[in-house]
Amino acid sequence: MKSVTMSVRVPEDDAAFIAGLDVPGAVTPSDKLRAIIAEARLRQEGSGDFRRALALSEQLLRPARQRLRDVEHRLQVHSDLVAAVEDWLPEALATAMTGPIHHDATGADDDDSQSLLDLEREFADRVFGLLEAVLRLGVTRQCRCYDPKTIARRLEPIMELARVIETMRDSDEK
Template sequence: MNEPVKTVPISGRISQQDYDFMMQHSFGGKVTASEKLRHVASFFRQYHEHFGSYAEGIEELNRLSEPARKNIKHLEYEQGVHSELVDAAANLFPLGVAYLASRQQRPAKKDQLPYLLETEERLLALVLRLLEQVLRLGLTTQAPAYNPHLLEDKLGTITELVGLLSKRDHS
């Protein structure tokens, strides 16, 4: 059986702009200003309590970016286009941000260098995943992007750098 949640009466003033915003949104069927204020406070508390884990961070970032992704998908459908570059970036960026957000606890002095090394390695892995996906987009003469010629003049420096790395490794 769920015990009733203890409540505490508060009193305060908010700006007209914040009040109007709060009253325009349903917040899961909440109607009164008191219900909505309780919901906002609860949401804010849960947001801060749960954003510390990597998986929950990804979930929250995906939730926040979902309206933009839906809008992009809708526009892609209307325009008859698709961009694998946009998909790759939209899928990988939240992973990096969630990883960083999950690393809020400062490690003990003896664990600081391993902490930094692990952070660097994990972020590099994400950067390399994105780089690999971008390079795959450049394999064909027409990239699977809104602008099929998007990568034509932009991969020259990367190709040169990879060539220099290859020469160095063979020396």
């Protein structure tokens, strides 16, 4: 692909921001600007490439995750719940970013129905995976969370829903 030279004036604070920006594989301001453009293009156009979407999701969340790790380290605390959600979130976001390709109003595709079914299955797998991980935290009355009773306090409504679902399914089978 042919490169085009561009000259851009930016305020000093933006230049300092770009210089201090941590972009994997990018060292120079030009490298970083190309990475920023690639990221913006991926967000704008979407991508069927899960790996690229996952890398972008992780990159978007990296500063917040690092600040959280710094605070946890300083306070000597950890939350398995927060960690589980943080691990889940980039994959869920990447799944949304790589979902079915949207066609214009006249470009309906026979594959769209299957794409939607696949997307729904992927989201169900991810959501129920997170749900299972969170429920595992409720095995003991106190979990490794900032507040050890965080999960225990919220389990009863979930268990009640599960009992209602089980009762309904039992009656449907009869």
